[in-house]
Amino acid sequence: MPEVDAVVVGAGFAGLYMLHYLRDKLGMRVQGYEMGDGVGGTWYWNRYPGARCDSESYYYCYSFSSELEQEWEWSSKYPEQPEILRYLEHVAERFDLNRSIQFQTKVTSARFDEDRARWEIETERGDRVTARFFISAVGCLSAANLPKIPGIDRFKGDWYHTGAWPHEGVDFTGERVGLIGTGSTGIQATPMVAQQAAHLHVFQRTPNYSIPARNFLMSPEDQRRIKDNYPEIRQIARESYGGFPYKLTLRSALDDTAEDREKHFEQLWAEEGGFKFIYGSYFDLLRNPDANDTAADFIRRKIREIVKDPVVAEKLCPKDHPYGSKRPPVDTHYYETFNRDNVTLVDIRETPIEEITEKGIRTSHGEYELDAIIFATGFDAMTGSLLKIDIQGRDGLTLARKWQDGPTTYLGLQVAGFPNMFVITGPGSPSVLANMPLCIEQHVEWIGRCISHMTEEGLDAVEATAEAEEGWGEQVLRAADATLFPRANSWYLGANIPGKKRVFMPYVGGFKPYSDQCEEVADKGYEGFVFSAAGARAG
Numbered sequence: 067m068p069e070v071d072a073v074v075v076g077a078g079f080a081g082l083y084m085l086h087y088l089r090d091k092l093g094m095r096v097q098g099y100e101m102g103d104g105v106g107g108t109w110y111w112n113r114y115p116g117a118r119c120d121s122e123s124y125y126y127c128y129s130f131s132s133e134l135e136q137e138w139e140w141s142s143k144y145p146e147q148p149e150i151l152r153y154l155e156h157v158a159e160r161f162d163l164n165r166s167i168q169f170q171t172k173v174t175s176a177r178f179d180e181d182r183a184r185w186e187i188e189t190e191r192g193d194r195v196t197a198r199f200f201i202s203a204v205g206c207l208s209a210a211n212l213p214k215i216p217g218i219d220r221f222k223g224d225w226y227h228t229g230a231w232p233h234e235g236v237d238f239t240g241e242r243v244g245l246i247g248t249g250s251t252g253i254q255a256t257p258m259v260a261q262q263a264a265h266l267h268v269f270q271r272t273p274n275y276s277i278p279a280r281n282f283l284m285s286p287e288d289q290r291r292i293k294d295n296y297p298e299i300r301q302i303a304r305e306s307y308g309g310f311p312y313k314l315t316l317r318s319a320l321d322d323t324a325e326d327r328e329k330h331f332e333q334l335w336a337e338e339g340g341f342k343f344i345y346g347s348y349f350d351l352l353r354n355p356d357a358n359d360t361a362a363d364f365i366r367r368k369i370r371e372i373v374k375d376p377v378v379a380e381k382l383c384p385k386d387h388p389y390g391s392k393r394p395p396v397d398t399h400y401y402e403t404f405n406r407d408n409v410t411l412v413d414i415r416e417t418p419i420e421e422i423t424e425k426g427i428r429t430s431h432g433e434y435e436l437d438a439i440i441f442a443t444g445f446d447a448m449t450g451s452l453l454k455i456d457i458q459g460r461d462g463l464t465l466a467r468k469w470q471d472g473p474t475t476y477l478g479l480q481v482a483g484f485p486n487m488f489v490i491t492g493p494g495s496p497s498v499l500a501n502m503p504l505c506i507e508q509h510v511e512w513i514g515r516c517i518s519h520m521t522e523e524g525l526d527a528v529e530a531t532a533e534a535e536e537g538w539g540e541q542v543l544r545a546a547d548a549t550l551f552p553r554a555n556s557w558y559l560g561a562n563i564p565g566k567k568r569v570f571m572p573y574v575g576g577f578k579p580y581s582d583q584c585e586e587v588a589d590k591g592y593e594g595f596v597f598s599a600a601g602a603r604a605g
């Protein structure tokens with residue numbers, strides 16, 4: 067069986083940097099595997115109309131290479147999917163990563179051989195390879211969730227999931243389209259599909275709070291200003307709660323008078339747009355229900371102002387969860403789209419979907435005839451892609467069994483019982499509540515440091531202790547309980563997948579405290595991890 071030092075699964079932001087770090091910085095033999103036929107991950111798969119980032123481009127990118135930072139030009143504040151994919155393809159070419167990745171190859175199993183302290187990895191194509199380290203960069207929003215609505219096989223039209231969109235694109239001109247789902251994806255796709263389709267029905271289960279993007283093209287001056295200030299921008303991001311380069315505000319929403327607060331929200335809504343509304347306004351929107359209400363009320367008032375039909379406006383107003391307790395979407399003319407004659411909102415809380423028929427979607431109210439259905443129904447988040455791999459650690463313990471009551475990790479990076487396996491952006495990591503590329507870089511660099519330490523000390527296996535894992539699990543839950551996050555039925559706690567154990571998965575204690583804690587663990591000789599020395603095992 068071929069032997070390498072490390073296998074990295076996935077070629078998105080995480081896999082690409084991990085591969086580069088291990089191969090080019092640490093001089094290791096690394097094999098990458100990727101299901102798709104190219105790099106990009108999220109940006110390879112999510113090609114639906116309107117797909118774009120809603121972190122701003124100047125920080126939704128790698129910071130590890132200042133040359134890369136200086137040479138890449140972002141066209142706008144929120145570039146579209148093709149541009150982000152081009153960026154990741156450029157990174158792969160620039161650092162010569164493609165030669166270390168086997169594409170169109172799905173990793174199906176990984177088994178830890180205790181005697182040799184090596185992982186044996188198999189792919190769907192029948193490849194077998196052994197590696198000292200098995201590193202998951204499979205993504206936390208990469209396993210599409212296709213709801214089990216009866217009748218999908220009968221449907222005579224075309225259907226699509228946004229997370230596996232046809233590469234050649236889809237032309238909806240003249241079609242009657244149904245779109246299910248009003249998360250970030252549905253909210254981005256709706257205005258674009260509405261411009262093409264003869265008629266668009268949006269099937270909404272839970273209304274969402276969306277903030278306008280206020281996208282703009284970057285001028286040469288914008289580019290110059292950003293490039294000249296990158297060290298400072300990155301420093302602010304690294305010191306922040308969410309990995310965003312927004313100055314930390316220590317002000318409570320309740321410190322301001324109603325009038326001042328309104329002015330502040332209005333400025334953020336009308337001029338800034340995007341994540342600044344939540345991460346750059348008041349520190350307590352996700353901590354104090356009264357503070358949250360001020361923002362939620364403001365957004366509901368905006369919806370009622372924008373949407374002309376008061377009945378539709380009311381249906382679009384979220385009332386059952388605090389603002390931001392589900393990942394806040396960012397849009398371009400989402401609410402305005404419901405003023406179009408060719409767009410109808412179907413409230414499927416009121417009239418639930420009963421089945422998909424040959425001709426369309428039947429709700430308790432009646433049948434909607436459609437030529438195409440778009441599932442913007444999200445992902446089996448954080449654990450979905452990882453658990454599709456049959457992973458077996460020490461003593462024959464499978465990850466699926468270990469996580470049957472919900473995922474557990476130490477620092478989101480390792481799982482007790484699974485030596486030399488590292489997870490990037492796993493459960494217990496703050497990544498999904500943060501600017502992901504920055505968080506990914508932190509994970510990769512921490513894993514790299516740990517592996518370097520092992521090489522220097524002649525250690526061949528590292529494993530989180532059960533106590534450390536338990537302690538981290540408690541810290542993750544304590545952090546969540548201090549916030550309003552658990553008050554929503556979100557994918558953060560697996561509530562979007564019927565039957566999935568409801569456990570709050572991300573660490574919401576903040577990027578900076580998290581990265582400080584990771585550094586402290588490493589400085590203290592990797593507290594909470596045990597190592598074994600090379601040759602200490604049966605040969």
Ligand SMILES: Cc1cc2nc3c(=O)[nH]c(=O)nc-3n(C[C@H](O)[C@H](O)[C@H](O)COP(=O)(O)OP(=O)(O)OC[C@H]3O[C@@H](n4cnc5c(N)ncnc54)[C@H](O)[C@@H]3O)c2cc1C
Nearest residue numbers: 076078079080101107108119120121172173204205208502
């Ligand atoms: C539409 C969309 C927009 C987003 N926008 C933002 C944003 O603006 N800001 C932000 O911070 N985050 C955003 N995110 C989150 C986004 O997922 C991350 O920012 C980032 O792209 C994740 O990178 P990754 O490498 O960890 O995972 P991914 O990009 O998901 O890559 C994982 C890769 O692993 C591969 N893979 C999985 N399982 C296997 C297997 N068994 N064998 C082989 N290959 C496998 C997949 O094919 C995939 O290519 C967005 C997510 C979505 C879905």
Ligand SMILES: NC(=O)c1ccc[n+]([C@@H]2O[C@H](COP(=O)([O-])OP(=O)(O)OC[C@H]3O[C@@H](n4cnc5c(N)ncnc54)[C@H](OP(=O)(O)O)[C@@H]3O)[C@@H](O)[C@H]2O)c1
Nearest residue numbers: 118119120213247248249250251252271272393442443444
């Ligand atoms: N530009 C960006 O930054 C961007 C864009 C897209 C996605 N993302 C990332 O990806 C994450 C996932 O976004 P997403 O919009 O793809 O998924 P999502 O946030 O999970 O939203 C899925 C939507 O589908 C609905 N839904 C799910 N199952 C359903 C069913 N059986 N019947 C009817 N409706 C159903 C959900 O309703 P309920 O709310 O009632 O469950 C929800 O409205 C985001 O939170 C974000 O992190 C980012």
